[in-house]
Amino acid sequence: MNSLYRTMFFVPGNDPKKIIGAEIYRPDCIIYDLEDSVSIFEKDSARILVKYALQYNRPDCRVGIRINQADSPYYGDDVSSMVPLQPDFLRLPKAETAEDIKKLDVLITEIEEKHAIEIGAVKIVASIETALGVVNSYKIASASKRMLAIGLGAEDFRTDMRMERSEDASEILFARNLISLNAHATGIMAMDYVYSNIKNIEGFRADVKLGKQLGYTGKSVVHPNQIGVVHELYTPTIKEIESAKEILNAYEDALKNASGVTSLNGKMIDKPMVTRAMSILSYAKAAGMEV
Amino acid sequence: MDKGIIELINKIPGWENKMPYQGAFAVKPFGRMAGRPVKCVVPGKDKVLELDKVLDAVELKDGMTISFHHALRNGDLVMQKVVAAISRKGIKDLTLSASSLSLVQDALLPYFEDGTITAIDTSGARGRIGEFIQKNKLKKPAIFRTHGGRARAIESGELHIDVAFIAAPTCDKYGNINGVQGKSACGSLGYAMPDAEYAEQVVAVTDGLVSVPLEYVSIPQTQVDYIVEVESIGDPSGIATGSIRISKNPAELVISKYVAEVIKYAGLLKEGIIFQFGSGGIAISAAGFVQTEMQRTGIKAAAGIGGASGFLTEMLANGYIGTFFDPQDFDTKAIESLYFNSRHHEISASAYANPFSANPYVNLLDVAVLSATEVDINFNVNVLTDSYGKLIGAPGGHPDAAAGAEVTIVALPLLRGRLPMLLEKVQTVVTPGETVDVLVTDYGIAINPKRLDLYEILQKTSLPVMTVEELHQKAQKLAGVAEKTILGDRVCGLVEYRDGTIIDVVYDLP
Secondary structure, three states: OOOOOOEEEEEEOOOHHHHHHHHHHOOOEEEEEOOOOOOOOOHHHHHHHHHHHHHHOOOOOEEEEEOOOOOOOOHHHHHHHHHHHOOOEEEEOOOOOHHHHHHHHHHHHHHHHHOOOOOOOOEEEEEEOOHHHHHOHHHHHOOOOOEEEEEEOHHHHHHHHOOOOOOOOHHHHHHHHHHHHHHHHHOOEEEEOOOOOOOOHHHHHHHHHHHHHOOOOEEEEOOHHHHHHHHHHHOOOHHHHHHHHHHHHHHHHHHHHOOOOOEEOOEEOOHHHHHHHHHHHHHHHHOOOOO | OOHHHHHHHHOOOOOOOOOEOOOOOOOOOOOOOOOOOOOOOOOOOOOEOOHHHHHHHOOOOOOOEEEEOOOOHHHEOHHHHHHHHHHHOOOOOEEEEEOOOOHHHHHHHHHHHOOOEEEEEEOOOOHHHHHHHHOOOOOOOEEEOOHHHHHHHHHHOOOOOOEEEEEEOEEEOOOOEEOOOOOOOOOOOOOOHHHHHHOOEEEEEEOOEEOOOOOOOOEOHHHOOEEEEOOOOEOHHHHOEOOOOOOOOHHHHHHHHHHHHHHHHOOOOOOOEEEEEOOOHHHHHHHHHHHHHHHHHOOOEEEEEOOEOHHHHHHHHOOOEEEEEEOOEOEHHHHHHHHHOOOEEEOOHHHHHOOOOOOOHHHHOOEEEEOOOEEEOOOOEEOOEOOOOOEOOOOOOHHHHHHHOOEEEEEOOOEEOOEEOEEOOOOOOOEOHHHOOEEEOOOOEEEOOOOHHHHHHHOOOOOOEEOHHHHHHHHHHHHOOOOOOOOOOOEEEEEEOOOOOEEEEEEOOO
């Protein structure tokens, strides 16, 4: 299993065929959805299906579960039945305040204690889907040590903001920027929003590129065909890897020789360059590339 | 194979010397090829006759063997028309030799029931004819041959055809036939060629009779004794499907991409590669991924071999493939390509795959990408029966291409519905595991242990390479252990390997 979260692949929790088949697309992470893709008449059967899937056929990748929102009647049962399965995280939709996260943290802790699970093992990913949530995104991101990532729920955010969807998603650019900024400010991951036009792969590709430019760590995806595109764009190229290696070698040489000044091909090497080079190599390693 | 079964088979007239399968290239042929009788046609003789009169002229009698090709696939009307006419004449006890039997041949059932046909020699059977075979109602077990194996049997005289009825999309009044013109065009007539060359008598059945000599000839007038004109030889919608395109099914695309990556990483994708891609969605999609890589690297294939579909003939037209050798066509685009593209060649089933010839085209293959109904942990492949032992397919060219290719890749989903497709033992062995190198599924890739060279290369890549046992366990974990299918105990079909040995048998169904 690699340690990346380039893709979080949503799978409806009430669809056995999709639950079983999801792993063949080799996403970095599968999110079993108990929320929007499951009708209110199937919330209980989805929990049972996801439970059996994780008990008997846990995929060889990271696993998350999207529970129902905090003010829904399914929230409590979702948390109490899913935490014992020890997913890597619960994804909370419509997180608006730090209190939403703290409340979930307490609940998870109770269940972890009850089931002798290491406290803090189950992380939280918060989906921010309202104007208030975006404004509070720093507080949400820093509300708990369990916080793994935050991301924008674009469709609900547009609705809340009375925005019309545009082809280039320019209307959500500010929120995307802010969420990425606050994720990095708090040292957690920024997970890019779901691009729902699954037929427009070229539009999707451009959108993934933009997300990467904005500092996102990976992208939530809803269709198998989107996974390869994200992995391709988030996996360093051979050229990037070679350049990163050169930078690190030059940096190490400088440290050994205590020369003080580090340069490569006439260019100064500074700390951010070194950090970026290390990040590129860790992505490459995690993606199974030889570095 | 059980010794008792072979002893039983050896008691059947004509099959006294049948041996069990001994290895892909273990049997060495001897003797000479058979041949048709010498003939003379005086100038001006009219070959065109009514069907009834032709049946008299060829002196068809009880117990003879009649043959047909299956290039009209599920649109064929010729078999029904001819057999109905034979039945009306009260002729009984015929052996039906067909290069394959599509579902449309369900219409022949009454002629099996009334004893007109009592034996079958084919590549495949399905539907009601398959059921008839598995009710054990034939006089002797049906024999299922590969495309190359059927050509071998004809040419060696093992399969002696008394009268070959050849569905002819276009035929001139002299007897020249092609499959590329006419309202019922079906493309290559490769599977009819051995019949035309070796049968005692050859009858063209056409709905495209023309009075001037054809400029494109698949089967020459020198082999054709009579011509029957009918209103229609087939339903065009069943003959050529619409173009087979790249799959849109994401799970199939996963498999196809793995196939293309196996080809790339194994070093097979080099200048001058010769390949065969089957006609299914997975194989065509794999060809699509290979084409993308060819586009990126500038590599060109020297040749494509095997059944042609529109995607492959587009690759040919666009220069990705140098030459195409084609025994059958699957769609309209491929048929047009065969007619108009001078680098697209029609070849006979014998040239394609007869193992007992100086060099069949399958021997040229660097890589063959084939499908499967089931595979097992010994890499044996079943393409004839389903998970319940029921006849649903045909060996076709599968064992031939697998034997000929340097690397044979078999691609299929690990599960279909809730049934595992990788088993401890396949229901029916059609292609022996020793001729299969790589098994590609959506859940992982297994490499035949005899190909350590491929394993060493591929396990270093990001491909999900695992042992076949691990893959088998995965299938069992997902679908559970399949209960053993209950079959009857009477042998109703022989599965012949391309060299004439018996690799497995088909049992009746209770």
